[in-house]
Amino acid sequence: MARRSGRRPGNPDTREAILAAAREVFAERGFDGASIRAIAASAGVDPALVHHYFGTKDQLFVATINIPFDPQEILPQIAAGGMDGVGERLVRTFLRIWDSPAGTAGAALFRSAVNNEWTAKLFREFLVTQVLRRATGLLEIDPAEAPLRSSLVASQMAGLVMVRYILRIEPLASASPDVVVAAVGPTVQRYLSGDLSRLTEPAGAPDRPVEPAERLPGTPEQLKGR
Template sequence: MARRTGRRPGNPDTREAILAAARETFAERGFDAASIRGIATSAGVDPALVHHYFGTKEQLFKTAMDFPIDPAEVLPQVLAGAPEQVGERLVRFFLRIWDSPAGAAGVALMRSAVSNDWSARLMREFVTTQMLRHVLPKFSADPAEAPLRASLVASQMAGLAMVRYVLKLEPLASAPPEVVVAAVAPNVQRYVTGELGAPPGQRE
């Protein structure tokens, strides 16, 4: 009987081969331009096998990132409620996740993103497509302002994660959550609903 050739069958290494190909493709092409077919080709498997293991492209991306939470599920809950309290809810939720055992995965992702350009591109794609797209409609009545407001919130959260959980700079590293919420939430709230200031060209 002739030996079978072509795409490799499902075996214990196939799943990891698909994930490796997915990470490379998402980093190089971005989430929107990447395709299941292209990832399958890179991994040497049939596209149907990618769907079998991971379902949709979005589910594959989330698995490849190994992020501790699913933003599509939790962010709408955090953003629901009074707009004037969204900053507090965001910071409080952020601390609850990062102070939990799941925070270890976030720390690993942050360290990888700041030390490796490939990982940084993956993280940027994840933040843009899996987080900001879910929150942009909530950030401003003016759609033109929403991307800036969302990226400013992301900068505040990323800075907090870096200093408190990666660098572990004291006294912030061991400050009680309520202290951190009281200090950081007003900044986040201003980014969401406050005045951002006039662009340089419009200042008198």
């Protein structure tokens, strides 16, 4: 995107210009690699104006993808009770958001992420940096296990979104929150606190190559006649 020269005054167009620049910078550099200064330069505004409109970099990032909730408000509530019962609390909170009018925006974002790589990059960065990283930190999960545990939880919740809210497959689409929590909560709990020893590859264990004889018995001469 061409850099804009000069500085924009504080007008209604400035906010949208900052958001457009932020989306591009976050998509190109990721959340950790982006900076308020770089976003301001791309938008042609002073960094102080970015803070004026959006506050912190985290708040700006949430605004760029129009997510219907703020993880900084929701996640502490889920983690407040500690690890015990966190799977149930997470699923119940998730359903409360997605079953509300805000869920419409969430479903639109999910569809866009599935069909558009640019949106997928932003959505992926949001999940990793704003949701999964924060959640594992609040729950004090072993940093060595956090990536696997958080990605397993993400797979479960993404599947729930797809089946319940996008494809609307019955009876899950119409099931009450209590039923869904009872069904999905224990799985999420296991992903967060269960034993992962069977899910990790032994260190230094190379993949065993598949020999031709394992694919189809017989010598090359015998195989020619088959």
